[in-house]
Amino acid sequence: MDYELSHLRMLEAESIHITREVAAEFERPVLLFSGGKDSCVMLHVATKAFWPAKPPFPVMHVDTGHNFDEVIRFRDETVDRLGLRLVVASVQKSIDEGRAIEETGPRASRNRLQTVTLLDAIEEQRFDAVFGGARRDEEKARAKERVYSFRDEFGQWDPKNQRPELWSLYNGRHHKGEHMRVFPLSNWTELDIWQYIQQEDIPLPPIYYAHRRDVFRRDGMLLAVTPYVTLLEGEEPFEELVRFRTVGDASCTGAVESSADTIEAVINETAATRITERGATRADDRISEAGMEDRKKEGYF
Amino acid sequence: MELLRFATAGSVDDGKSTLIGRLLYDSKSIFEDQLESIERTSRDRGDDYTNLALLTDGLRAEREQGITIDVAYRYFATPKRKFIIADTPGHIQYTRNMVTGCSTADLALVLVDARNGIVEQSRRHAFIASLLRVPHLVVCVNKMDLVDYDRGVFESIKDEFRGWATKLDVTDLSFIPISALKGDNVVHRSDVMGWYEGPSLLHYLEEVFIASDRNLIDARFPVQFVIRPMSDDHHDYRGYAGTVAGGVLKPGDEVVVLPSGFTSVIEAIETADGPVEEAFAPMAVTVRLADDIDISRGDMICRVHNQPTIGQDLDAMVCWMSDQSLLRTRDKLTIKQTTRSARALVKDLQYRLDVNTLHRDHGVASLTLNEIGRVSLRTTVPFFFDDYRRNRETGSFVLIDEASNNTVGAGMILGATQ
Ligand SMILES: Nc1nc2c(ncn2[C@@H]2O[C@H](COP(=O)(O)OP(=O)(O)O)[C@@H](O)[C@H]2O)c(=O)[nH]1
Numbered sequence: 273m274d275y276e277l278s279h280l281r282m283l284e285a286e287s288i289h290i291t292r293e294v295a296a297e298f299e300r301p302v303l304l305f306s307g308g309k310d311s312c313v314m315l316h317v318a319t320k321a322f323w324p325a326k327p328p329f330p331v332m333h334v335d336t337g338h339n340f341d342e343v344i345r346f347r348d349e350t351v352d353r354l355g356l357r358l359v360v361a362s363v364q365k366s367i368d369e370g371r372a373i374e375e376t377g378p379r380a381s382r383n384r385l386q387t388v389t390l391l392d393a394i395e396e397q398r399f400d401a402v403f404g405g406a407r408r409d410e411e412k413a414r415a416k417e418r419v420y421s422f423r424d425e426f427g428q429w430d431p432k433n434q435r436p437e438l439w440s441l442y443n444g445r446h447h448k449g450e451h452m453r454v455f456p457l458s459n460w461t462e463l464d465i466w467q468y469i470q471q472e473d474i475p476l477p478p479i480y481y482a483h484r485r486d487v488f489r490r491d492g493m494l495l496a497v498t499p500y501v502t503l504l505e506g507e508e509p510f511e512e513l514v515r516f517r518t519v520g521d522a523s524c525t526g527a528v529e530s531s532a533d534t535i536e537a538v539i540n541e542t543a544a545t546r547i548t549e550r551g552a553t554r555a556d557d558r559i560s561e562a563g564m565e566d567r568k569k570e571g572y573f
Numbered sequence: 574m575e576l577l578r579f580a581t582a583g584s585v586d587d588g589k590s591t592l593i594g595r596l597l598y599d600s601k602s603i604f605e606d607q608l609e610s611i612e613r614t615s616r617d618r619g620d621d622y623t624n625l626a627l628l629t630d631g632l633r634a635e636r637e638q639g640i641t642i643d644v645a646y647r648y649f650a651t652p653k654r655k656f657i658i659a660d661t662p663g664h665i666q667y668t669r670n671m672v673t674g675c676s677t678a679d680l681a682l683v684l685v686d687a688r689n690g691i692v693e694q695s696r697r698h699a700f701i702a703s704l705l706r707v708p709h710l711v712v713c714v715n716k717m718d719l720v721d722y723d724r725g726v727f728e729s730i731k732d733e734f735r736g737w738a739t740k741l742d743v744t745d746l747s748f749i750p751i752s753a754l755k756g757d758n759v760v761h762r763s764d765v766m767g768w769y770e771g772p773s774l775l776h777y778l779e780e781v782f783i784a785s786d787r788n789l790i791d792a793r794f795p796v797q798f799v800i801r802p803m804s805d806d807h808h809d810y811r812g813y814a815g816t817v818a819g820g821v822l823k824p825g826d827e828v829v830v831l832p833s834g835f836t837s838v839i840e841a842i843e844t845a846d847g848p849v850e851e852a853f854a855p856m857a858v859t860v861r862l863a864d865d866i867d868i869s870r871g872d873m874i875c876r877v878h879n880q881p882t883i884g885q886d887l888d889a890m891v892c893w894m895s896d897q898s899l900l901r902t903r904d905k906l907t908i909k910q911t912t913r914s915a916r917a918l919v920k921d922l923q924y925r926l927d928v929n930t931l932h933r934d935h936g937v938a939s940l941t942l943n944e945i946g947r948v949s950l951r952t953t954v955p956f957f958f959d960d961y962r963r964n965r966e967t968g969s970f971v972l973i974d975e976a977s978n979n980t981v982g983a984g985m986i987l988g989a990t991q
Contacts, residue, residue, distance in 0.1 A: 274784065275784065275787070275789060275821070275851075275853050276575065276784050277576075277855075277856065278574055278575070279574045279575060279576040279654075279655040281856075282576045282855065283576070284857075285816065285855050285856055285857040286855070288816075288857035289797070289816045289855075289857050292797045292798045292814055292815075292857070293797065293912075295798055296797060296798045296870050296912070319845070320844070320845035320846075321814070321857070322798075322800055322814070323800075323843075323844070323845035323859075324800070324802050324804075324806070324807045324810060325800050325801065325802035325803075325804070325807070325810075326802075408646045408648070409648045415645045415646055415647065416643045416644065416645050416646075431643070434643070435979055435980040436669060436670075436672075436673050436894050436971075436980050436983065437673065437980075438672070438673050438676040438677075438969070438971060438980075438983045439676045439677060439965065439966065439969045439971075440677075440816065440855075440966065441909055441910075441969065441970070441971045443909065443971060443973055443978070443979075443980045445907070445973055445978035446978055447978065458646070459646065459648070459657055461648045461650070461655075463650070464655070
């Protein structure tokens with residue numbers, strides 16, 4: 273016995289520790305589950321953390337209404353299989369109720385509107401801890417965010433006023449109306465995520481693997497042809513062998529050309545790739561360098 | 574593949590960002606779009622070269638001021654290891670950040686500018702690394718290109734640093750002469766410093782032996798969460814979930830549960846992947862005991878003949894981390910150690926430590942932001958702790974302000990108050 277753990281086991285242990293800590297110290301946690309690969313890993317870790325019991329919290333999907341059908345089907349199958357309660361917070365409902373205003377124009381997306389829906393749901397359901405699957409390697413503003421990210425009554429993040437986080441001691445104390453965003457996968461990279469999905473054989477929505485799809489080119493990215501986007505002049509749809517590296521609002525999540533149709537092929541591709549997943553596939557994040565920081569301050573994921 | 578966590582520290586302009594940028598770049602952990610983005614920013618700012626340092630400036634306030642304020646975490650991997658860097662800004666105001674970065678580090682990397690040699694900040698960085706018991710300290714003497722790669726310069730810095738380090742508790746100390754800008758001895762060994770026989774920095778990081786740094790002797794299992802499925806399949810199941818904080822636990826071990834003092838035997842150690850024969854830090858497992866005893870979060874399972882100190886009075890070195898308040902005697906705070914929380918009273922502030930000279934200032938009335946001092950605490954309930962030097966998990970705690978709920982202090986336990 274050499275008493276060594278692989279990097280994936282170390283990361284898993286840390287994430288389990290964080291997940292249990294939240295379950296022990298908060299009254300009403302909820303786990304954000306979009307069907308995206310990070311949230312699948314986060315949910316998988318949560319099921320391992322409490323085994324043989326179920327995770328003692330529900331999962332929540334902030335539904336933009338702009339979905340890939342495969343992802344919604346996958347979401348429902350997953351919560352059924354695990355016997356969890358699913359809360360759906362609907363952006364469409366926020367729009368219908370006048371809480372959020374739909375963007376207009378061909379590049380309209382509902383990504384930003386999710387903040388309103390998310391914060392309303394947190395308030396209505398009195399959630400005090402919200403698990404998110406964000407990783408620090410994704411983006412610069414995230415690199416400095418804590419595992420326990422404190423949010424005030426307005427759901428806002430204040431990057432200049434974060435709690436120091438030392439050893440494996442997390443401070444979850446908060447006043448009524450405030451809440452904590454918790455990121456158990458903070459220290460994972462995209463490659464770690466894929467290697468772990470392989471090691472644990474975690475099911476994912478099929479759009480993560482290469483498939484043929486109607487796409488068109490916009491701003492140097494491949495976007496899927498869906499009912500939620502209007503083609504601009506000169507944009508010609510064509511069929512391509514693609515896969516997605518992230519799952520988001522179908523109107524602005526880009527696909528990458530890829531023939532990787534197995535987990536092994538995806539890992540090889542990820543190890544060799546030279547572009548971050550956000551750079552490659554999130555139209556909305558390319559707006560400005562500070563885009564994510566601003567959005568996070570408002571209360572985004 | 575193993576995981577190595579390291580903290581970096583250096584004074585402003587010693588070349589820390591350049592070095593980290595180079596490690597990320599040469600290990601192909603920088604993506605093209607990130608590179609394009611910093612190339613664009615460099616151009617916009619009128620820099621005449623692509624400033625790799627920009628990779629590590631996260632927040633807008635930092636970019637605007639051109640300085641790093643907060644700890645940032647960076648990731649890269651080689652075929653041998655995955656690395657997590659806690660990049661801590663070096664300025665004196667940021668002692669708390671280095672303390673934070675070091676708290677989880679296997680290794681601390683301190684940068685020294687070859688032209689300036691050991692400065693006050695280098696001494697402080699070494700001291701903090703030793704206070705936090707970071708097992709390995711590596712000093713990179715940077716900008717060797719600006720001193721003609723001169724061996725004498727390197728050796729004299731090394732000697733001076735070693736002299737200082739004898740006053741500290743440093744177990745493993747190494748020195749590497751580098752040029753972060755030119756890449757000498759960063760990833761590959763440099764041809765221009767033939768006199769240096771050691772490894773390149775990356776090679777050192779890949780090879781440094783960390784497996785023996787953990788405590789495999791004193792079994793400590795702080796109970797984090799009690800698992801009771803209450804389903805038909807697992808009707809009477811009762812498991813104690815937690816992260817092993819030291820030693821090795823095995824089924825069949827005779828154990829005692831603190832604070833009750835009841836003894837039992839470990840029946841099984843379980844994970845969702847199946848039972849394990851041995852559990853050691855930092856494994857997250859679930860322990861089942863042979864007897865039905867009342868156990869809850871905050872209790873600790875350990876071996877009958879190897880128990881931690883149990884008590885309500887403890888002495889610790891505390892780093893104060895708040896700019897809103899001071900630490901003073903008679904203050905009441907919340908203490909969190911392992912999975913246990915309670916209230917604590919500051920009984921005594923024995924002295925403040927000058928982090929640059931190690932001089933002890935007795936008779937001070939308070940600690941302010943970034944100050945470190947020896948403090949005696951009394952807690953409302955007993956805690957189960959070890960000397961921080963023996964166990965970083967059971968020997969550490971944080972202090973929380975009861976009004977603001979902020980984390981205001983970090984403590985390293987010395988032992989029970991005498
Ligand atoms: N000549 C030389 N210059 C260096 C070296 N490393 C860093 N620099 C320069 O020193 C300055 C400060 O470097 P930077 O990485 O921003 O320092 P930081 O404040 O420690 O992050 C920059 O102009 C770098 O180009 C080196 O090895 N040799």
